[in-house]
Amino acid sequence: MQTKLLLYNTLTRRKEEFEPINPPHVGMYVCGPTVYGDPHLGHARPAVTFDLLFRYLRSLGYKVRYVRNITDVGHLEHDADDGEDKIARKARLEQLEPMEVAHFYTERYHRAMDALNVESPSIEPRASGHIIEQIAFVQRILDRGFAYVSNGSVYFDVEAYNKKYRYGRLSGRNLDDIVANTRELDGQGDKRHSYDFALWKKAAPEHIMHWPSPWSEGFPGWHMECSAMSTKYLGEKFDIHGGGMDLMFPHHECEIAQATAALGRDSAACWVHNNMITINGKKMGKSLGNFITLEELFTGSHELLAQAYSPMTIRFFVLQAHYRSTLDFSNEALQAAEKGLDRLMKGCEVLGKLRPAERSTADPAELEARCAEAMADDLNSPMVISALFDWVRIINQADGGQQGFTAADIERLKDIFRRYAFEILGLRDEKAADAAGAGRDYVTPLVEMLLDMRRAAKEARDWTTSDRIRDGLTAVGVRVKDRKDGCDWELE
Incomplete structure (x- = not known):
C-alpha cells in the first residue's frame, strides 16, 4: 500500500493517516436506511460518499468488508425512546404486516442504489434479524453497571457512564449542556433522567413488533442495532464507522457510549460523516x-x-x-x-x-x-x-x-x-449504455433467427454450417455460449 490515505476523523476533528487495524483487511460499518418510505435525495449522498470510499480502498489493494445495515424495527417517531415505531405505524396505516413494509421499501432502496451505480455492501444485516445479539449486548452493559431496568424497559445510565467516561465526545456536547436542553421528566416516565436512552423497550399491548427478552416482551432501542451488528460482523475493534452528519447526535454518540460501556472502549477507530443536502x-x-x-x-x-x-x-x-x-x-x-x-x-x-x-x-x-x-x-x-x-x-x-x-x-x-x-468515482456512460440497449433490441431477433438455424444445423450434424454461423456472430461482436440444453449469447 504505497498511497497514504488521509481521512477526517470526526471524533478527533482532524485528518489522520489511515492505517488498518489488520492490514490488508478493512472493516467498514455504515448506517443504512430506515425502510418505511421511498428513498429520497437525502439517501443519495451517504450512499455515494461511502461507495466512493469503498471503491477507493479496494483500488488501493485493501480487502474491504463493508457492512451497511437496514433499520426495520426500533426507530421511533419522535426520538429514540418515544412515539410509535415508524415501520409499525406505516403497517398500521396501510393494513400490512411490518415486514411487508420493510421488504417493499428495501427493494425500492436497492433499485435506486443500482440506478446510482452504488455497489452492494459485503453484508447488509437487518435489525429484526439480530434481536438475540442486541439482547446479549444490552446484558453486557447491565453487567458493567451502566444501565438499569425500569418497568420492563432497559435504559442507559448516562450519568453513571459520564462519571467514568465522557458522554458527548463525538458531538462536542457536555452533560450540562444536554441537561439544559432536554425536557425534564414529570415523574411519570420510566427513566431516571431525561437524557437516559432506551436499550430495550417494553412493548405496549398495541405494539405489533415485539420479541421475548429477560426483561419484557419488547423491542430494541434504535441505537442498539448498530452496536450489536457492527461488532458481530467486524469484531470488537474495527476501522471505520460512517454515516450522515445528522446521525452524530444522538445516534452515533449513543453508539460510542454503548460500545465503551460494554467493551471498555469505542469499537470504531475512525468516524466519517458526510454533510447534508439542502x-x-x-x-x-x-x-x-x-x-x-x-x-x-x-x-x-x-x-x-x-x-x-x-x-x-x-x-x-x-x-x-x-x-x-x-x-x-x-x-x-x-x-x-x-x-x-x-x-x-x-x-x-x-x-x-x-x-x-x-x-x-x-x-x-x-x-x-x-x-x-x-x-x-x-x-x-x-x-x-x-x-x-x-x-x-x-x-x-x-x-x-x-x-x-x-x-x-x-x-x-x-x-x-x-x-x-x-x-x-463510479460513473457510467448512460448514453452509450442506452445505445447498446437499443442496439440489442434491434439485433435480438436477427441473432435468435441465426441461432435457430445453427441449432437445426447441429441437429442435422452439419458441423460446417454450425461453426460458420458461430464464427460469423463472433466476428460482429456476438459471443455464443453453448450449454447442454441450448445456448446463450451476449454482445461484447
Missing part, C-alpha cells in the same frame, strides 16, 4: 414541501423540478462537492452537473478515437499524480473531477491537432480515465 438553502423536509424522492428526480415528476435528471447526473452532482461540505440542490446546479457529466463522457469518447502521434506534447503522469493526490487527501472528488476536466480540454486539443500523444500515452490516459472516472 434544497435552495433549506433543509429538506416534507413539511416544507421540498422533500424529493429519487424516483421523482429520475422522472421529473416533482413540482420543484424543471426536468428529469438521470441517476448519473445525481451521482456526479454529489461527487462535485467534497463529502464534508454542505451540498445545495437546485435545478440550476443539477443542470450544470448534467452538462459537466456530458462533457466528461464526450472527452472519454474522443480519447477512444485519438490517432497516435510521433511524440507527446503533455505527460499523462501529471493527470495521474493529481488524481492520486486528490483522492488520498480525504477523498477530494471535486479535485479529481477538476483534473479530469483539464485533461478533457487537452484531449480535445489533440483531436484538433493542437496537441499530440504517442500510442503508449493514449493507452495510459485511457487507463487513468477508466480507473478514476469509472472505477473510483
Whole structure:
C-alpha cells in the first residue's frame, strides 16, 4: 500500500493517516436506511460518499468488508425512546404486516442504489434479524453497571457512564449542556433522567413488533442495532464507522457510549460523516414541501423540478462537492452537473478515437499524480473531477491537432480515465449504455433467427454450417455460449 490515505476523523476533528487495524483487511460499518418510505435525495449522498470510499480502498489493494445495515424495527417517531415505531405505524396505516413494509421499501432502496451505480455492501444485516445479539449486548452493559431496568424497559445510565467516561465526545456536547436542553421528566416516565436512552423497550399491548427478552416482551432501542451488528460482523475493534452528519447526535454518540460501556472502549477507530443536502438553502423536509424522492428526480415528476435528471447526473452532482461540505440542490446546479457529466463522457469518447502521434506534447503522469493526490487527501472528488476536466480540454486539443500523444500515452490516459472516472468515482456512460440497449433490441431477433438455424444445423450434424454461423456472430461482436440444453449469447 504505497498511497497514504488521509481521512477526517470526526471524533478527533482532524485528518489522520489511515492505517488498518489488520492490514490488508478493512472493516467498514455504515448506517443504512430506515425502510418505511421511498428513498429520497437525502439517501443519495451517504450512499455515494461511502461507495466512493469503498471503491477507493479496494483500488488501493485493501480487502474491504463493508457492512451497511437496514433499520426495520426500533426507530421511533419522535426520538429514540418515544412515539410509535415508524415501520409499525406505516403497517398500521396501510393494513400490512411490518415486514411487508420493510421488504417493499428495501427493494425500492436497492433499485435506486443500482440506478446510482452504488455497489452492494459485503453484508447488509437487518435489525429484526439480530434481536438475540442486541439482547446479549444490552446484558453486557447491565453487567458493567451502566444501565438499569425500569418497568420492563432497559435504559442507559448516562450519568453513571459520564462519571467514568465522557458522554458527548463525538458531538462536542457536555452533560450540562444536554441537561439544559432536554425536557425534564414529570415523574411519570420510566427513566431516571431525561437524557437516559432506551436499550430495550417494553412493548405496549398495541405494539405489533415485539420479541421475548429477560426483561419484557419488547423491542430494541434504535441505537442498539448498530452496536450489536457492527461488532458481530467486524469484531470488537474495527476501522471505520460512517454515516450522515445528522446521525452524530444522538445516534452515533449513543453508539460510542454503548460500545465503551460494554467493551471498555469505542469499537470504531475512525468516524466519517458526510454533510447534508439542502434544497435552495433549506433543509429538506416534507413539511416544507421540498422533500424529493429519487424516483421523482429520475422522472421529473416533482413540482420543484424543471426536468428529469438521470441517476448519473445525481451521482456526479454529489461527487462535485467534497463529502464534508454542505451540498445545495437546485435545478440550476443539477443542470450544470448534467452538462459537466456530458462533457466528461464526450472527452472519454474522443480519447477512444485519438490517432497516435510521433511524440507527446503533455505527460499523462501529471493527470495521474493529481488524481492520486486528490483522492488520498480525504477523498477530494471535486479535485479529481477538476483534473479530469483539464485533461478533457487537452484531449480535445489533440483531436484538433493542437496537441499530440504517442500510442503508449493514449493507452495510459485511457487507463487513468477508466480507473478514476469509472472505477473510483463510479460513473457510467448512460448514453452509450442506452445505445447498446437499443442496439440489442434491434439485433435480438436477427441473432435468435441465426441461432435457430445453427441449432437445426447441429441437429442435422452439419458441423460446417454450425461453426460458420458461430464464427460469423463472433466476428460482429456476438459471443455464443453453448450449454447442454441450448445456448446463450451476449454482445461484447
